[in-house]
Amino acid sequence: xxxxxxxxxxxxxxxxxxxxxxxxxxxxxxxxxxxxxxxxxxxxxxxxxxxxxxxxxxxxxxxxxxxxxxxxxxxxxxxxxxxxxxxxxxxxxxxxxxxxxxxxxxxxxxxxxxxxxxxxxxxxxxxxxxxxxxxxxxxxxxxxxxxxxxxxxxxxxxxxxxxxxxxxxxxxxxxxxxxxxxxxxxxxxxxxxx
Amino acid sequence: xxxxxxxxxxxxxxxxxxxxxxxxxxxxxxxxxxxxxxxxxxxxxxxxxxxxxxxxxxxxxxxxxxxxxxxxxxxxxxxxxxxxxxxxxxxxxxxxxxxxxxxxxxxxxxxxxxxxxxxxxxxxxxxxxxxxxxxxxxxxxxxxxxxxxxxxxxxxxxxxxxxxxxxxxxxxxxxxxxxxxxxxxxxxxxxxxxxxxxxxxxxxxxxxxxxxxxxxxxxxxxxxxxxxxxxxxxxxxxxxxxxxxxxxxxxxxxxxxxxxxxxxxxxxxxxxxxxxxxxxxxxxxxxxxxxxxxxxxxxxxxxxxxxxxxxxxxxxxxxxxxxxxxxxxxxxxxxxxxxxxxxxxxxxxxxxxxxxxxxxxxxxxxxxxxxxxxxxxxxxxxxxxxxxxxxxxxxxxxxxxxxxxxxxxxxxxxxxxxxxxxxxxxxxxxxxxxxxxxxxxxxxxxxxxxxxxxxxxxxxxxxxxxxxxxxxxxxxxxxxxxxxxxxxxxxxxxxxxxxxxxxxxx
Numbered sequence: 001x002x003x004x005x006x007x008x009x010x011x012x013x014x015x016x017x018x019x020x021x022x023x024x025x026x027x028x029x030x031x032x033x034x035x036x037x038x039x040x041x042x043x044x045x046x047x048x049x050x051x052x053x054x055x056x057x058x059x060x061x062x063x064x065x066x067x068x069x070x071x072x073x074x075x076x077x078x079x080x081x082x083x084x085x086x087x088x089x090x091x092x093x094x095x096x097x098x099x100x101x102x103x104x105x106x107x108x109x110x111x112x113x114x115x116x117x118x119x120x121x122x123x124x125x126x127x128x129x130x131x132x133x134x135x136x137x138x139x140x141x142x143x144x145x146x147x148x149x150x151x152x153x154x155x156x157x158x159x160x161x162x163x164x165x166x167x168x169x170x171x172x173x174x175x176x177x178x179x180x181x182x183x184x185x186x187x188x189x190x191x192x193x194x
Numbered sequence: 195x196x197x198x199x200x201x202x203x204x205x206x207x208x209x210x211x212x213x214x215x216x217x218x219x220x221x222x223x224x225x226x227x228x229x230x231x232x233x234x235x236x237x238x239x240x241x242x243x244x245x246x247x248x249x250x251x252x253x254x255x256x257x258x259x260x261x262x263x264x265x266x267x268x269x270x271x272x273x274x275x276x277x278x279x280x281x282x283x284x285x286x287x288x289x290x291x292x293x294x295x296x297x298x299x300x301x302x303x304x305x306x307x308x309x310x311x312x313x314x315x316x317x318x319x320x321x322x323x324x325x326x327x328x329x330x331x332x333x334x335x336x337x338x339x340x341x342x343x344x345x346x347x348x349x350x351x352x353x354x355x356x357x358x359x360x361x362x363x364x365x366x367x368x369x370x371x372x373x374x375x376x377x378x379x380x381x382x383x384x385x386x387x388x389x390x391x392x393x394x395x396x397x398x399x400x401x402x403x404x405x406x407x408x409x410x411x412x413x414x415x416x417x418x419x420x421x422x423x424x425x426x427x428x429x430x431x432x433x434x435x436x437x438x439x440x441x442x443x444x445x446x447x448x449x450x451x452x453x454x455x456x457x458x459x460x461x462x463x464x465x466x467x468x469x470x471x472x473x474x475x476x477x478x479x480x481x482x483x484x485x486x487x488x489x490x491x492x493x494x495x496x497x498x499x500x501x502x503x504x505x506x507x508x509x510x511x512x513x514x515x516x517x518x519x520x521x522x523x524x525x526x527x528x529x530x531x532x533x534x535x536x537x538x539x540x541x542x543x544x545x546x547x548x549x550x551x552x553x554x555x556x557x558x559x560x561x562x563x564x565x566x567x568x569x570x571x572x573x574x575x576x577x578x579x580x581x582x583x584x585x586x587x588x589x590x591x592x593x594x595x596x597x598x599x600x601x602x603x604x605x606x607x608x609x610x611x612x613x614x615x616x617x618x619x620x621x622x623x624x625x626x627x628x629x630x631x632x633x634x635x636x637x638x639x640x641x642x643x644x645x646x647x648x649x650x651x652x653x654x655x656x657x658x659x660x661x662x663x664x665x666x667x668x669x670x671x672x673x674x675x676x677x678x679x680x681x682x683x684x685x686x687x688x689x690x691x692x693x694x695x696x697x698x699x700x
Binding site: 031067068072086098103104105107109111112116117118119120121122123124126127128129130131146147149150151156158160162163164169171 | 278450
């Protein structure tokens with residue numbers, strides 16, 4: 001079993017690609033600042049052929065003009081029986097980047113939460129630094145795979161875009177995905193015993 | 195008397211043996227373990243090596259914590275991705291009268307730590323708890339729920355600045371043995387990220403740093419004995435940092451440090467805007483009608499220092515704090531504040547450190563002005579960071595001699611982290627007193643913690659000091675005591691301890 005991407009609008013393709021001015025992003029809730037949906041090839045931004053996802057589509061996300069922009073979405077996890085059996089795995093992927101030698105960046109995190117919203121696991125992707133990018137404008141792939149902690153009911157995705165200087169927040173993100181799967185064989189949870 | 199880790203480390207490093215530091219770069223887990231053991235570290239039996247702890251008690255629930263770490267100083271634990279951990283709460287230390295129990299998954303995604311909210315408990319009573327996993331059981335911890343209604347006495351202690359290589363923790367033994375203590379507050383600088391011995395930057399670095407600190411049996415014993423309310427200061431990440439800094443290299447380090455901290459602390463997360471790896475720490479907790487703790491986070495949201503529009507609280511926390519001030523209850527309100535709130539001028543007229551609230555003067559004036567206009571009397575703040583003890587008046591305008599006293603700040607000694615020299619203290623204590631008319635007391639030659647006894651009539655702070663920070667068995671005694679009477683702002687020293695050593699007294 002393998003789910004579709006559980007993250008809504010992970011590629012920022014649901015909105016028209018603008019030129020860096022903040023605007024609401026479909027599927028995402030802004031907790032701080034304001035993100036912008038930018039079209040590849042817009043002057044001063046990643047190009048259609050530079051480092052980035054092969055299936056990049058038209059747009060990517062930036063931090064707009066705020067020093068910090070935070071976007072979140074809460075995903076209800078399917079297949080709770082498999083999750084509680086320790087049989088569900090996840091693949092969490094994001095393309096993260098920034099501009100030239102500037103150290104603006106994008107950090108993408110995923111929390112697995114219990115029914116009572118207690119965190120059972122967290123994984124953090126990025127941020128991709130200017131050094132990671134070789135001071136080149138673009139986005140690099142970051143990914144994490146593992147076992148969904150039993151008891152998980154929701155997954156909270158948080159995208160943090162930060163500005164190190166200047167006026168534009170050049171933390172970039174695109175092609176964010178969360179996919180759950182069940183391997184054909186698994187060992188299950190290691191039992192406790194008090 | 196055992197030779198302290200401070201002495202051992204100095205000797206080894208003096209001889210060029212960098213491997214004496216358990217977190218030295220390149221040490222494998224076995225060598226790191228051996229170095230730590232040589233410094234006196236020990237851990238509980240695997241997998242519960244780091245012990246147990248509880249925190250954030252409410253009237254009917256408490257947060258229980260442990261972390262599975264069979265090899266505490268290893269980058270990767272020899273554990274499956276997910277391990278089931280069973281937990282139980284009982285009314286007796288033998289764990290026979292179990293009143294709550296359950297199971298939770300300990301995931302590698304959180305370093306195999308667990309944070310369990312044990313619910314359905316009775317208010318204001320002691321409980322005992324234990325974990326089980328992989329066929330083993332943890333030690334039994336003791337905790338206490340918060341009371342409701344009329345409370346006649348609360349006794350608690352605060353700790354801060356416990357640099358591992360600077361000393362031992364005899365004060366923690368004293369506190370763990372205090373069966374009448376209700377809880378412990380930690381004001382931050384729980385770990386120190388770096389020194390000449392190395393610097394933590396990655397999640398694995400911070401995990402091992404915390405695991406080393408938890409290798410102190412007195413620290414583990416204190417966590418097992420009492421619930422904690424925690425905040426943090428700067429060294430949990432890096433010295434003097436501003437949390438809002440946006441450089442990707444810093445954002446990555448901050449996330450690693452915050453996650454490592456959370457994995458090792460009994461912190462209850464709450465609020466809609468708390469998402470790991472950035473836990474929301476600011477919160478309020480009540481001890482019946484007697485005491486409201488207002489826990490502040492003066493690191494995560496702060497701007498750079500000395501900006502006209504600078505902030506130490508951040509927009510959301512400031513609004514929340516002003517609301518807490520306006521809506522305070524009828525009891526004492528105590529701010530859990532990691533860094534010096536009061537103004538601290540130097541004789542030349544500038545400020546001693548603008549990493550303190552002095553670097554955010556407009557916001558301090560706004561908040562303390564709100565305390566004056568919308569708060570009430572009976573306002574106390576307890577503070578760490580400075581490594582020395584101060585008692586001072588809080589005023590809405592420290593430069594105005596006519597401004598009223600609206601509260602008292604107690605700044606505690608550090609547990610171990612080094613203070614200024616006795617000669618510096620002797621010279622500068624009087625100078626600080628002359629430059630700061632609101633300063634009532636300064637003592638910087640000792641180490642320890644503060645103990646608070648609070649009743650409806652009076653707040654008492656006892657400065658508990660250790661005879662020798664290098665000796666884990668050192669005696670602990672009260673250096674002096676200060677009181678604040680209910681309804682009358684301003685502290686006064688207990689006549690019985692007025693003759694105790696200090697480098698400044700007004």
